[in-house]
Amino acid sequence: MSRLDDELRNAFKRQQPPADFSARVLERVARQPETRPSLWQRLSALVETPKMRWVAIGVTAALLIAIGAAQYSRLTSKAVDDTGKLSQVVPPPQEKKAAVKPAEIDSLISHPNAVVVPKKHTLSLKRHQLAAARVEKAPEMKSEAEAAKDKLMLALSIASSALNDAQKAVHDDGLKP
C-alpha cells in the first residue's frame, strides 16, 4: 500500500448529506404519483415465494405430462392406422377407357403424340401413390413412435421426481413455524 493510496483514501472519504436529506427524499416520494407494478412484475413477485415456486414447478410438470401423453397417443394411433392400411393394400385403380371429350379430340389433332390421361384417373393414381408411400414409411414411423415413447417415459420419470420434491418441499414448508 503506497502513501498515494492512503492519501487518496483520505481525500475521497465518505461525506454525509444534510441532516434532512432522507426527509426530503420521502417528501418527494410522497409527491410522486404511485406507480403500479406491471402484471409481469406482480406475477414474478408472486412466484418468488418458495411455496408458490414449488406449486409452479408442479403445474409445469403436470402440463408436460399432459402434453407428452397427448403426443404419445397421437403417435400410437397414427402407427396403428398405418399398420391397418398395410394389411389391406388397395390395388391400383384400373385404367378405364373413358369417352374422349371434343376438347381432347382437338388437342389430339394438334398434338398427335400426346397421351391423354383423364383427370379422375390421375387423382386416384395420386391417392394410391400416397397410400403406398405411407405403407412404405410404416416401419420408420413405428421406430419414431418407439423413440417418442422412450422420451415420454423419461419425461414422466423426471416429472414424477420433480413432483415428489415439490410435495416434500411444500410439506417441509408446512412444518416450519
Next chain:
Amino acid sequence: MVGWEGTIALNNATGARLDDRIERSALGDQLAFEQIVTQHQGMVFSIACHFLRDRSLAEELAQEVFLSLHQNMHSIKSPEHLTFWLRKVTSHRCIDQSRRLKLRPTVSLEDVAEPAASASENDLFLSEMLRRVVDTLPEKARMVVILRYQEDLEPTEIARVLDMPLNTVKSHLRRSLSMLRDKLSRTLGEVTL
C-alpha cells in the same frame, strides 16, 4: 468481548434486518424505505459529491437516485444487490449529468494550485489538491478512481458497476495513478508516493 463468531452473528443479523427492510419497503412500508435511505445516503451522496464537486447538485442527484430506487424496490433481491444497484445507478447518473452540463472543469492539470505548505503539515490541503487533480480526469476514469478509493472496490467490482471491461478499469487506474504520482512528486519534491 465479542469474538469473530459474535461478529459473524452480528453481520448476519444486520443482513437479515436489511433483507426484511427491503421486503417491507417493496410492499410500500415508508419507514423501512426511510431506514434504507438513511443507511445508504452517505455512499450515494459522496459518490455524487466527489464526482460533481458541487454539494447541491450532488444532493439533487442523490435524491433522484433514491426516488428511482423507490420505484424499482420490487426488483431488489438482497442487501448486496441493493448496494450494487445504488452504486451503479449513481455512477451512471453522475457521468450522464457531467456530460449534460459539461461540468468537467476547463482548468488543465498544470493549472491546479500547488500546495504552499508541505504535505505533512497540511493534509487537508493535499487532499483538496488530489481531488482537484482527479477532477481533471475524463468522466469514466474519474469514476473509477472514486469507486476505488471512496468505496474501496476491487477492479472487478468497478468493471461490473460501470459495465466496463476489466482491462479498461485497470488501465484507467494505472494511468490516473501515474499522473497523480507525477503531479505530486513534482509538487512535493523528495517525498516518495
